[in-house]
Amino acid sequence: MLRAVRMQVTARLVGALFACAAGRVVAAGATDVLDANDAWIGPVGRVVAAEGSLTLRGEPGVEQAVVVWPGLELDAGTIAYATIEHGGLAPRHELSLYFRNADGEHVVEVPRTQRRATLALAAQSGWRGTVTEVGLVYGPDGNVPTLLADNPLPVPELALAPAPAAARARATATGLARIEPRRGPDNNLLLGGGLVAACGAALALALVFAALARGRGRRASLALAAVAFVASEVVLWRQWLVQHADTVEVAAARREAGVPEELDWELVAIAERIRAGLAGDAPRAEFQLAFEDPYVADRLRFHLLPMRAWRDASVIAREGTCVLVLTDREIPGAWLEEQTAFGQVVLAASNATPECRWNSSPSPR
């Protein structure tokens, strides 16, 4: 009897060892943790393991870092939440969760928080079947380099959990505590706001009661409204201060790098070169710059001031490009050809098709 039990235990241990060798299996109902002690690779940027933590750091010029835990065999049905512990994102950076299953690769945005983020892994985002790789992608949140000299993100661990109440509560807390970006298409729509809306609803109810009540009831209602207001201010000021620190840090980095503090400093630099080129004694001809994105066209027009070059508006040309007729002066040969954050840029004298194509997306309008 004892021998039979011993053999059964040994068989299970051997089976588990084989399973570990073949891939990682999560026991149903348990939380699995991925960290520096598990097998990982860093295919992009620099990923360093130190003191039990992984640090993701962008390379100069790339500014993106990726860490992947390969060789897993996770049953997506038993995992509903991922919690990422981290040391705080650098200004204007974003973090995404990457995973691979039979459908291919998937990337899910991780809400920006200051220390920890828990996100629900829904089937809509592709989280189903057997997941063979999980990773994190970290880098600037737009196509414009931040020029931050150092953007390290320490990641002590990535925990994958089933759906206990605690994980669900943490995911809700993450959504409420999320720090929303203040640039892009949401200039006039400040995203997020669950907590602020809750404070607003409480304030509205309190004010309605205050309007109807007298004496102590009115005073109590007004006190509740004041508490709701103060709570909303605390939530908002947390965001104001983080965003302000981001702005200041990026501006300082650009100042240190000796580049303009404009959001699209590369366009500023190119505009300066175009201006300098057109200031010469070149014979007259016509130029065209073509843009795939009107945003870049408009932005470059702003930077090209003053130049009697951008008199013609950017118009939508064939193939959805946006053409900006620059000037009526001719400059022999291609005189601007470089790889930028907006893509390959070539500017040349031409009376044929546009030569300069910018590949800018998304439009931060």
Next chain:
Amino acid sequence: MEFVALAALTLAGSWLALPLGRGGIATAGRYAQGYLLAAVIVGWIASGFERSGTTIHAWPLFAAVVIAALAAVARDARRSARGAAGDAPKAALVALLVVALAHAALAASTAQSQPPFPWDAWTNWLFRARAWFLEPGVPFSPIPLESAARPVQVPGAHYPAAIPGLVAWLARLGGDWSYPRLLLAWPLAYLAAVFAFGALADHVLRSRATALVAAVLLAATPLVVTHALLAGYADLWTMGAVVLAAGGAFEWRRTRRFDPRIGAAMFLPVLVKIEGLVWLAILLLALALVWRPRVFGIALAALAAVALLAMFAWPGGLHLFSERLVLAPDLVRIPYLGSSPLSLNPVLGPLVRALLTSQTFGVAIWAVLAGGVASFVLRRDRLAPVAEHADAWRVVHAFALLSLAFVLSLFAFTLAGRWALDQTSLSRVVMQLLPVWLLVAARAFEPLDPRATGSISASRSGA
């Protein structure tokens, strides 16, 4: 030099300010109005010179502003010698100062590190300012190009040019184009709009505490703060101008006398942004409806009936003045304002999201909602004409309701619904009207006990 110019504008413009508010609030309100009035008017004058390519105006205009500012200093020195103690509730006053100054400091600090925000700042407002500064007299044309003279094309070439004129003027005084200095005009516009609103609320509400709390809510509204940070946009200025225009209309009905300062205040939105013309038109309509409710009510109903008949009963709709005025079932075109196809847009979801469930308007819009529920649904007696200056209040109510109806119909039926669906322009149009809605809502929360409030008549000490 830009700092001196901004300070001088604040003082010089106080000559045009309406006497709103009581005690110290009135003083702050006077300078706040002064900044908005002088900055916009000087910018409008400067834009006229810039259009013609004349740059000699900068220093004479500055000298005139400084002289007016010095005269205002002398005036105020005599006034303060006579004493004008305020009795505003301390806690509410401190709250207003803390909230407004903290946000203004944040915006001013951000202006030192952040270049103009994308889109409007550099496609319209600062674009034209910078073009004028660098190439005086450079002409603008709307897109698509309509002129053979090849002017610079900008989407809003037909927009009023007071803000570009102001920035170009400041840059000329400073001698160079420096964002950290030029963009300080925006945090100041935020402070001016908030304190002008505070003074107006203090002027028209019986409860001074309620008035100051309403100003606190406006000062803390996230989109209003964001526009202090969105240096280069004109919506914050429009909001401030709407506050002044509403104050002017209130004073006109209250005093039954038309002061030139009332005219300046009411016309200010027109100089700032194209929406300003619409807000002025709605305000004038509100005034007319209160002045002669039967006559203008019938006229408005008749006009609406004629318009609807022209659109739906006349074959193909009404087309007048070489298609410049079109009222058709599927299209409306109004000279200067533009044209739009008519269709019902599914904007209810975006409206709720933009107004209530996002952070955009913070708790202020909920306070407006609560005020609406309390005053229009639960306690209609709060709107009854027992209040002092009932006619003046009716103008404010009519303006608030008509502007709300306009905004809702604009986004529900016209091409503007596109902006509502992607939630960009919707909120800033609402922001321009938010102070008026807050003012109406605030009435619902005033204590009913008259002993708890100051005498409204005794409060008009003014400036």
